[in-house]
Every structure is written in C-alpha cells, then in structure tokens.
Amino acid sequence: MSDQLTRPSSKRKILPVGHYRGLGLWNAAFLIFLYMPIAVLIFYSFNDNRMVMIWSGFSIDWYIKAFNNVAIQDAVLNSLIVAFFATVISTAIATIGALVLARGGNFRGKTMSLGLITLPLMVPEIVTAVAMLIFFAAIGINWGLGNVIIAHVTFCIPFAFMPIRARLEGMDTSMEQASRDLYASEWETFRYITVPLLMPGIIAGAMLAFVISMDDFIITLMVSGAGSTTLPVYIYSMIRRGLTPEINAVSTLLLLFSITIVTAYWIVSNKTRTETVH
Amino acid sequence: MSSWLPTNPSSRRWLGLAPTYLVIGIFMLIPMIIMGTYSFMEANPYGGVKPVFSTAAYLQLAWEYDLDGTLVFNPGYLKIIWRSIGLSTMATVICLIFGFPVAYYITLQPENRRNFYIYLITIPFWTNLLIRTFAWIIILGRNGVIELPLLSLGIIDKSLRMMYSDGAIAIGLTYSYLPLMVLPIYASLEKLDFRLLEAASDLYSSRLEIMTKIVIPLSKPGIIAGCILVFIPCLGAFIAPNLLGGGKKLMLGSLVQFQFASARNWPFGSALSMLMLAVVVMALIFYARGAKKRAAGAES
Numbered sequence: 075m076s077d078q079l080t081r082p083s084s085k086r087k088i089l090p091v092g093h094y095r096g097l098g099l100w101n102a103a104f105l106i107f108l109y110m111p112i113a114v115l116i117f118y119s120f121n122d123n124r125m126v127m128i129w130s131g132f133s134i135d136w137y138i139k140a141f142n143n144v145a146i147q148d149a150v151l152n153s154l155i156v157a158f159f160a161t162v163i164s165t166a167i168a169t170i171g172a173l174v175l176a177r178g179g180n181f182r183g184k185t186m187s188l189g190l191i192t193l194p195l196m197v198p199e200i201v202t203a204v205a206m207l208i209f210f211a212a213i214g215i216n217w218g219l220g221n222v223i224i225a226h227v228t229f230c231i232p233f234a235f236m237p238i239r240a241r242l243e244g245m246d247t248s249m250e251q252a253s254r255d256l257y258a259s260e261w262e263t264f265r266y267i268t269v270p271l272l273m274p275g276i277i278a279g280a281m282l283a284f285v286i287s288m289d290d291f292i293i294t295l296m297v298s299g300a301g302s303t304t305l306p307v308y309i310y311s312m313i314r315r316g317l318t319p320e321i322n323a324v325s326t327l328l329l330l331f332s333i334t335i336v337t338a339y340w341i342v343s344n345k346t347r348t349e350t351v352h
Numbered sequence: 353m354s355s356w357l358p359t360n361p362s363s364r365r366w367l368g369l370a371p372t373y374l375v376i377g378i379f380m381l382i383p384m385i386i387m388g389t390y391s392f393m394e395a396n397p398y399g400g401v402k403p404v405f406s407t408a409a410y411l412q413l414a415w416e417y418d419l420d421g422t423l424v425f426n427p428g429y430l431k432i433i434w435r436s437i438g439l440s441t442m443a444t445v446i447c448l449i450f451g452f453p454v455a456y457y458i459t460l461q462p463e464n465r466r467n468f469y470i471y472l473i474t475i476p477f478w479t480n481l482l483i484r485t486f487a488w489i490i491i492l493g494r495n496g497v498i499e500l501p502l503l504s505l506g507i508i509d510k511s512l513r514m515m516y517s518d519g520a521i522a523i524g525l526t527y528s529y530l531p532l533m534v535l536p537i538y539a540s541l542e543k544l545d546f547r548l549l550e551a552a553s554d555l556y557s558s559r560l561e562i563m564t565k566i567v568i569p570l571s572k573p574g575i576i577a578g579c580i581l582v583f584i585p586c587l588g589a590f591i592a593p594n595l596l597g598g599g600k601k602l603m604l605g606s607l608v609q610f611q612f613a614s615a616r617n618w619p620f621g622s623a624l625s626m627l628m629l630a631v632v633v634m635a636l637i638f639y640a641r642g643a644k645k646r647a648a649g650a651e652s
Contacts, residue, residue, distance in 0.1 A: 092549040092567075094559065097457040101469075104454045106637045108530065110475050111487035114497055117488055137642065143454045167371040174368035181362070187369050190376050196632060198588025200605040201387075201625045202380065204612055208390055208622070209383035211400060251589045260357075282478075289480040292590050295610065306482050311484055313595065322490075326481040340471045 119322030126317040128175050136323040149308035157287040160226035165280040168234035176242035183290035194229040218302040225297045226287045233286045234279035241275025275340055281339040375426035391622035397615045409619035421449040433516050436604040438588035447582045451533035459541040477531040485591045487521030492520055501630035529585055537636035580635045588628055
C-alpha cells in the first residue's frame, strides 16, 4: 500500500529507497517535545507574578532575587566545590584506568575491570544512593561535603572514562614509538607525546564529569547532611515549598550552564574527529 | 617515571587500575554488599538496623503480621511494584515508538547534520532531570500551559486534573529517558548497509517489508539496549513519581527513598533495592546472551 503512494502516477515526488513519508515531520515533532518544557521553563522565569503559572508581565526581578538569595549562593558554592574535586579526582583515576585498559593488551581481569568501571552506570541511581548512605552511616563517616565529594567521584569515573578511552583507541601509537626510537625516556614520551595527544579526550571526560556532578540530585540528597546542600537539592526544597518564578530563574541559569559546557564538549570532540580524519 | 614504576607489565597494569578498584570497590561495591546484609536484618525504629538475622524485610513485600501474630497476605507493596513495572513498561514502549523513527531519520541524513541532531538529542540528557521534570508541572498543572488556553477559550470549564496521575508520571518518565532510547538505536542503525535496502527494493519488496524484514531486525541489538537503558532507570525513578505523582502514587524508587527518609525501615528499603538489582542483573544477562548469540550467528 505504501508502495502505491510512491508510484509516479500519484504525481508526488518519488522517495528514494529507505525513505519514508512523514519521517522529517516526526523528527521535528520529537525535537519540539524534547525542547518545549525547557522553553516553557525559561519563559516563565521572566514572569512578574509570585505564582509561576499566572502570567502578569515581564520582569527580571526573580533573577535579581535569586542572585541575592544567600541560601542559593551557598548551594552554588557547595555545588562548585563538589564538582571541582569530583572532576579532578575522577578524571585522574579514569585517565590512568583508560591507559591500562586501552593500551595494556589483553590480560586476565580486563572484562572484570571494565565492568567495575561501568558499574555506576548500570546500577539504578537510587540503589547507589541508598548503598552509599548505609555505608557512610555504618562506618560513621560524617564529613559533610566530604561525603558528597566521595560519592560524586565514584559515579563520575565512568563518565570521565568513556571519552578518554575512545580517544585512546582512535590514537595512533606511531608517534610514541618514534619518540622512544629517538631515545626519549618513557616519562618524556608520556609527558610530551601521549598526554598532549590525549588531552582532547581528557578535557571531554572532565567536562562530562563536571556536568554530571553539577546535575546530580538523588545521590546527593541521600548522602548530604545539613549544611552540605548542593544547588539541585536546594532547588528540590524550593519546589516543595511552593512554586515561584525564582525556581525557574535558578533552574534556567543551571540549565544554560550545562548546555554551555556540553556544547563546548561537542565542539571539542567534533574538532578532534575531523582532525583525525585529515 | 621509569625509575620508580615497576617494569613488569602485570604489576604496572594493576597499579594503574588500583585507584579505580579502590574507589569503586570501597564506595560502591562494598556498600552494596553491606546493603545486601542489611536486607536480612531487623529494623531499628530509630534508623539503621539491629544485627539479628531476619527475613522480615522480604516477607514484608507480600505479607504482614496480623494483630494475633499470624502472617496475612498484604498486596499493598506488590501493587506498588506492579505499578512500577507497568509504568516503566509503558514509558519504554512510548520511548521506542517515538524514538525509533527519529533514530532512523537521523541515519538518513548527511554526516555533519547527523552529528548535529545527535547533539540536539543529547543536550536534554545532560541537563538537570529535576529541572526538566519541574517544567512538566508548569505544563500539566492546574492553570498550566495546557489548561490555561483551554479554560480561557471556554473549551473546558474546570481543571483537567492531569497532575498527580499515572499518566503524568508516564509522561515524565518518557520525557526523562527518551535520549537513552534514540542513541543506542542510532548506534546500531548507523552501521546499516543501505545496499541491502536497495537489493530488497529491486526484488520487489514493499517499503513496509523493507522496514519490518531488514531495518528492524538489523537494529534489534540497539532496540534491546535502548529498552534496557530506559526500563531500568524508570523502575528506580524517584523524581517523576515524586513531583508529578505528588508522592502519593509511589513507585519502587520513591518507595525505597521513603524507607530511608521517613519510614526508618532500612532492611525493607535494602530488600527493595536488592530486588531492583536483581532485575538489572537479569536484564544484563538477557542482553549478554543475545549479544553472544548474535556473535555466534555472525561467525557461522
């Protein structure tokens, strides 16, 4: 039946093999569905009214209010501290791990090691959250922000690992071999050849780890005690207290922040992709 | 570096992997083992557990003690588990119906445009889930983006009560995990050999046959991976049932959170988490088996 639609006699453009009518439209609808809530959220952040859903005029007062909100400032600071440490530590761990797993050849325990690194991706977040909460309570670690940093380092490792490993697997080893042939020491080769070549992967991994850490909510909610509230946890408490456009304003800023980093990541990885092609 | 590093390749490997093993091992694997043992202990009403062996947490899934101490069947929690499975399945199916044509459409595009579409689809995935779910409150809520124009035009005269329903949760779940469906399907479709489609067309296959007999079977690994990637986080979801279900329509994830935050029944919360882990392990075994079968099929 669908074949008849494409017969020349129907006087419609003949679709090439494998193309289907309406796919483009479907794709457009999909993207609208994906972005409509984000657009709505941003739109209502400029609402003058105290109630989010009752539009009474344009204003940027809620942004000013959010900026001057001390609790939000504290939460942002906490989020940045956690994300900074989580990114640096998890990226370092992931880099060494990726070097071994991508360059170490086949060895016993390789599959197990890969499984362990990707474990935080496979376990539902709520289970990770609960397991960590129990662990911290059981051994009596109560370091406030320290607990949150430990948790974030753990689940950021696979996110930092993936782009670094991908970069390593696409990398030619001939430069490193040439360096060794020319009597560079192992350390010099690593420092002046491997690390610079690997840098785009490391930067990409660090960016993903940073975004994931900044955005995490449920694990942080479970392991953070009083005084170590991060921004998403604070936003959650705001939502529970009542919907004001201040939530939209803070959310918009966090959203734009994530989008900026991911866009930068996309540009970096696209650039390196074209580099390796030429 | 070479002076202090071991020269034996095996010791080097394990030295490089040691930080990973230490961090994920200590802060994730061991906690999950402790959680497993907690699920077999008695609850301490003030939080934590009493170190006494007990299967009460697992019994609580389907039974409760009557006033006279006999076990009676109580389907309350089973209903929540059932609803979680139902809603997660629904969200997975909707994601598949929405996502498959999109993944296919992207594979038909020239390469640079393909990358751009993938970028557009991954963006929401990297942004905060809590915020994206909150946006749905504004859309579905009383006097929200959907209701307001209908009310003011007089099409409806009272609230549609879309919030705090299973439907709202399903929409939230679908929206949360859509990218996780599109990406693996795209990854398997990307390798699709379009000459197969042309050959089929030359041999008088209809467009429908090309889709059902070539494209869909060849993208099966991606479809299965996508379904697992959507289903598992749906099952453990906390944000969507909490914000869009109003905390009254519980799902497994929110039930677990409730056991630790308010109910102070850690063994029961642990038992529920173990249940979720069991589902994950089963899904992974199912996936690995399929992959092995495909690999064997490709060789012969």
